[in-house]
Amino acid sequence: MPVEIPKDSWPGSVNTVTLGATGDQGGSRTSTVTIGGEQSLPFMHFENPTPHRPVIAMEVAAARPADWSAVLLEAWGSTLDDPAVWARACEDAGADLIVLQFGLKGSDDGPVSAEFAVEVVKEVMDSTGLPLVVLGPGQAEIDNSILVPIADATKGERIVLGLCEEGNYRTIVAAAMANDHLVLGKTPMDVNLAKQLNILMTDMGLPLDRIVMDPTTGALGYGIEYGYSVMERLRLAALQGDAMTQLPMLVTPGVETWKTKESKVGAGIPDEWGEWAERGVNWETLTAVALIEAGADVVVLRHPQSLVRVRAAIAELTASETA
């Protein structure tokens, strides 16, 4: 029985964005990462091949994280004491990108400072050749006080700077524009809020191929369905041709899942939850893969075993084989 396969053909596509710059391109990275470019829903190879596979970023904290799950502390060991060593370990483990996350603390438990921040970024860039995403602690004034000097000190590297939020995007966008960097915009699980922020950022003159968006997701069990559906809707809108939704999407299953009780806590929990470390990894990988199926271009993870598993799933999903 001949059956006509229903193929969607969409007028729009996702922007192609390249992160990082090599020596030839005015930076110092040994490799760059290109994401986006999709002309179809995720992995519909019978319509179009996946132009660039989703990539995995590993999160590295600029100062040893005080509140991470013991499962993560055990998995990484003393690596966590030095962001440069940690970033190198992520590269060796097969990460595509490093997300360098600053908190409120700098060296010796003092407040984070511009000097500390620039120094950490330089050390990390010396130890790994991967492109970087650099995120401030998420408080407007402090973010600006470290991201601007970082942007100045790394001109031409095409680092992704963030987070740009509605109340706090101007300074970061300006710093990115002045120094050939990219930005990450984050909005709280809503299609219209995402579009609005993208309009505000592009209105400043930042080209669309230098913006990545984080539409925000919840962890499995804690609102993943909201993030999942917002991402599916954003991707459908992008393919339908709405320019302000055509940005590649970065989401953070690592941050979200490792703060849930299921992943963070090992004692005094029900037997039905099973073994702690494996549960934590499942929580992170299931969240990541569900979001990749919903259109994520970058997933930011924390556990090295999650990296291995999600990487294998991505390889399988992007293999050129068609049904």
Place this chain on the structure above:
Amino acid sequence: MALSGIQIYKMLPQTNCKECGFATCLAFAMKLAAKQAELDGCPYVTEESKAALAESATPPIRLVTLKGKAGEAKAGNEVVLFRHEKTFYNRPGVFIRVLDTEDDEVIENKVRTGSSYSVDYVGMELRIDGFAVEAASGDRTRLATVVEALRASTGLPLILVGSDPAVLSGGLDKLEGEAPLIMGADTSNWEAMADLAAGRGAALGIRGGSIEELAQLSEKIKEKGVEDLVLYPAVDSMSASLALNTQIRRLALKNFRPLGYPTIAFAAASGDQGRESLMAAQAICKYAGFVVIDTFAPELIYPLLVLRENIFTDPQKPIQVLPALYEINSPGRSDPVLVTTNFSITYFSVANEVEGAGLPAWLLVTDAEGMSVLTAWAAGKFDAESIAKAVKQFGVADKVDQKWIVLPGHTAVLSGELEEELPDWVIKVGPREAVDLPGYMRQVLN
């Protein structure tokens, strides 16, 4: 696809004779479209129209119900490709596979722990749905023995997996009065399998490596009178499986009847638990009606069942928690009262942060019709009055000596009114985001 009132009207006699109890044929048609009337109400509908209307009332994906000695697993009746378009209806049945070549003790163990497993999530009890028994021995008697033993420890629905109808019938002998799934028919054995399924009242799975093969087989088998069919796109990679499942769902929703059946996914048999978990996750998100896995491990089953619950939640009806005064980390009389709404995600983010930080607190959850704090505040469902009402309703004043009540940061504007409503209380304004609560509680409340 469901017809509109106008489309139905065109199939009615259009004489407005009123015998159906409605003033006009159009009024009757509108009621039919809204499923508030039965076609039998009109004595004059032609046979031709009856047939057309019956066809249009058939769901694009047939509902298939597997029945065990105790319990059912339903799949099908889905109407959309994306959950935000409406909702996904039938949670895919999660089945654990056992091989009849495994030791009796191993099987027994897996089945007992699996069928008694139950885990609480947001006040719901999540469980697996049944077992798949694979006739790997190729021996009719052995399969029968294993199925019989299984029935002694569980009543959950079963799937019998094998390619030889004669062998599978041995297992079916032990399942009288049930509706198991036989898995399954392929190009070589479909006739005998169809006869077997028809004779035993079983649903029949069809195995095929392509859309064409599946469609062709389902048509032939349907002609033999078996209609409870399940499609198994038998491909190896996650990518090919996603493609086939998507194509089947798309075609089914376009009313292509040969593919209008639920699908089954086997995440089993890979021997790699990481891969198995992610294949199962994909199957839950992308269209499987039944998911078979090998591993019964709580640390895998729990997240899979939660994923299923999340993806199959009706987007129009967010999960709510019961308005009440919740205790976090055994609070005492001098611990603060935090206020939030009964939107489950809001509740769980707050509870999770405070609980995870090990800080004792009372969490007062108001009835905001399942809306988040900001939405509820904007809609007038979360205001000083409703908070004060909840304080009284749940007798909060009797639980604490130090009357500190903490408002979500987004609703700081309510503090003035709340002071008037609750004159004995000290009103504090907390952070906007739940994630900042532990820091706030340590710094401000101590």
